[in-house]
Amino acid sequence: MKITRKIINKIFTGDNRLSILDKRYLPRWSVVFLDSIFCVISWYLVFFILKETPLIFPETFSFTSQILLILGVNIFFFFLFKTYSGIIRHSTFTDILKLAFSTFLATVSLGLISYLYFGTFGTKLFLNTSLVLLLLISFTFMLFFRIVVKEVYQLLKNTATNSFKKHVAIVGVDDHTISLAKALTTESNLPFRLVGFITENFDSKRYKILGKPVIPLKDNLAEIVEKYEIEGVLIISESLTGKEKNQIVEACLAQNVEIFNVPLLETWNRKEDIKNQIKPIQIEDLLERDPIAIENDSIAKDLEGKRILVTGGAGSIGSEIVRQIAEFNPKLIVILDQAESALHELEIYLDQHYPNLNFIIELANISNMYRLEMLFTKYEFEMVYHAAAYKHVPLIERNPHEAIYVNILGTVNLSVLSVNHNVKRFVMVSTDKAVNPTNVMGASKRAAEMYVQSLQNSKELETKFITTRFGNVLGSNGSVIPHFRKQIAEGGPVTVTHKDIIRYFMTIPEACQLVLQAGTMGVGGEVFVFDMGKPIRILDMAERMIRLSGLEPYEDIEIKITGLRPGEKLYEELLNDTSTSLPTHHPKIMISKVPVAQFDEINQKIKKIIKTATRHKDKEVVILLKDLVPEYKSENSEFEALDFLK
Structure with a gap:
């Protein structure tokens, strides 16, 4: 078999490639010419078949004259029925029918000419038997020619393509x-x-x-x-x-x-x-995780016919939340983000895949209270899914004030407006990095959690504030998987910050399914955490991704250890630690046991942090964050020294 494949590859590649497969169709003149040859051959066969019989051929015309007359009549009908116009290798029943009519009428016409000649001059031009045989033999030849061309082409094509x-x-x-x-x-x-x-x-x-x-x-x-x-x-x-x-x-x-x-x-x-x-x-397909079962009926009850706001709706999490909500027939989805290009792409996608979905794209920044007030007044939201956030740890570590604007001020704005406009449910997407934070990003998300929890407990509210926490999401914008994929495509090296660093991972659809599920379960003030499965060693993931690309790690693609980035942990906290969480009726969702402070105290401290951030006093911002979130201890960061000021 190997030898056969090598021979086929040799024939169909390089300079020896059979160019017949590149031909669009046989030239029309060649089809007419070949069909004419078949008519001539058929008449010769008729002559030899009947030669030894008692039948006597009329000698009114010479044999050559008879052939010319037969050719002339057949060619006339070839052009009349355009039997040459179809692509032979794609011949259909219609093409065969046209050929049959052409041959039959040509034979009938020759018979009529013969009888007309007989009526005029008293002798026939052709025997009736010879014309019937001519009809059968010539049609068989022309039909067989088309079948052979079609089958040979298909055989050559299959042989050529199968070899590749x-x-x-x-x-x-x-x-x-x-x-x-x-x-x-x-x-x-x-x-x-x-x-x-x-x-x-x-x-x-x-x-x-x-x-x-x-x-x-x-x-x-x-x-x-x-x-x-x-x-x-x-x-x-x-x-x-x-x-x-x-x-x-x-x-x-x-x-x-x-x-x-x-x-x-x-x-x-x-x-x-x-x-x-x-x-x-893909590496995402290899997570050893059981499929997540969600309660579609309870989710549908919450979402069907509702006016819903999704912040950060153009991001990897937000856009997936939008796609999943779209399946539950909401009355309206307003998708808010400040990423113009990503919003445009999402709009095109939704138009193509959800033509019946009633959605509106809004370009806005959640730190702009005035802009948000207009949207809440205009659309009268019943539910808010808050997925907008700055999430990249090293970048936020260098720009703490920006984390305050979006992660804290944006959450405060949305929370206040949700209460003022009687939004039924407010579901906030948080992160595992808010657990004992070691960086500004995690601390800012923990501060946002503390604000909505304390607000929930401050007085009787119609709005139910629900927080969901999960870890790294495979394939999300800027995450490690697309980063590694790009590095492998560029020939390496693949960069890993530490050889022992581990992370918990979940796919985007899984995370968003659990966000929707947790949103239906909350009675207000809970922090739901998700079962993230087993931790994955990032170095092992890098090596496996290289192998899945058909390459060998350390040989074809180098792996480089670069050192921990500012604010980065070596090990993430266990979100499903039984000592800090309570089970729910859903096996993948738990409630985190976290202390809740008084709203007035939290609100006062957060206002001070926001005011300091507007002055771009990053060091003071971090000091105030550490005061608000006592468990916040900087690691591998320029702000580590501030921990000793307490």
């Missing part, structure tokens, strides 16, 4: 994988050639599905890869557990076999090409 297609096997044998196999075998433009199914559920090689072998997987994947020349495997993530996926990926990476992830066929976007559904597996 990647040999792949599908993991598993069930309804989903069989449906995927049907799609692969029926779509000729896909860059994959299916060689079989790999499974542990069969112990015999005699089984075949769709003509492809079911390959039993014992222990040695290397033998299977070599025997079947497998270059890639296709897995349907939803059909496998996280552990099973990771085992398959590790085994394939060890054999330099590519891994492709395919969604369930019922979730495919039918507007897209099938090959766009089959993508190389």
Whole structure:
């Protein structure tokens, strides 16, 4: 098989490539010429067939004159029915019907000419039997010619394309994988050639599905890869557990076999090409996490027919919240952000994918109270999802006043307006970095949490303030995954701040599902924390991403340890620590036990922080933050010295 593929590759590549496949269609004159030749050959065959019979050919015209007359009449009908105009390799029943009419009427016309001649001169030009044979033989030749051209072209095309297609096997044998196999075998433009199914559920090689072998997987994947020349495997993530996926990926990476992830066929976007559904597996697909079950009925009850504001709506979290809310038929979604380009892209996306969604894009800054007041008055919001925030730790560490404007002042503005306009629910998206913060970003988010909690407890409010905390989100704007992906694409090096640094991760859809779920559960004042699963070592993630790209870490792509950044922790706090959290009825959501101070005290301190930030006195801002958030201890930062001033 290897030798055959090498020969085919040699024929169809480089200077030896068969250019016949590049031809758009056979020239029309050549089709007419060949059909004419078939008519001539057919008449010769008729002559030889009837020569030894008792039938006597009329000798009114010479044999050559008869051929010229037959050609003339047939060519007239070729042009009348345009039998030459179709692309031969794409011939249809209509093309064959036109050819049949052309041949039949040409034969009938020759018969009429022969009888007219007989009526005038008393002798025939053709035998009736010879004309019937001419009809049958010439039509057979011309039909056979078209079939041969069509089949030969298809054979050459399949041979050429198959030689370049990647040999792949599908993991598993069930309804989903069989449906995927049907799609692969029926779509000729896909860059994959299916060689079989790999499974542990069969112990015999005699089984075949769709003509492809079911390959039993014992222990040695290397033998299977070599025997079947497998270059890639296709897995349907939803059909496998996280552990099973990771085992398959590790085994394939060890054999330099590519891994492709395919969604369930019922979730495919039918507007897209099938090959766009089959993508190389990403690190996000390999989280060993159980699928999250959310209570759609309770979420729908809260969201259906409501007027909803989503701040930071153009960001990775905010935009996903918008997409998920869109599924619950809200009356109106107002998407607020200060990122103009990102808002524009989101608007285009929503127009294309949610044509019936009633949404409005608003370009605004949440630190501008006057602008927000106009929006709350105009739209009469019933729910607010507050996802707007500055989140990049090193950048905020250098600009503390900016964190105060957005993370604290923006939250204060939205909270006050929500109370004044009787918003039913206010759901704030916070971060694990607010737990025992070591940087300005985390401390500013903790200050915002403290404000909304104390506001909730200050008096009887119609508004329910709910805070949700989670850790790093895979694939969010500026997060480590897209950063590593870009570095790998550029040839490295991949930069990791510390060889032992670990983080908790969650996918964007998972995080937003839990935000919506927690929003329905809160009675006001809670800080909900999410089960983030197992921590992941960032260095291990970098190495795995390099291997998933078909490269070897430290050989093809260098990994460079750069040192912790300002304010960065080596280990994130455990959000689901049972000593600091209480369970809820949802297994993935807990309530953090955090002390709540008096609103008047919190409000006074926050006002002072905001006022100091407007003067760009960053050092004083941090001192005041440390006073408001006593557990805030700077690490790897220029503000570490301020901890000793207490």
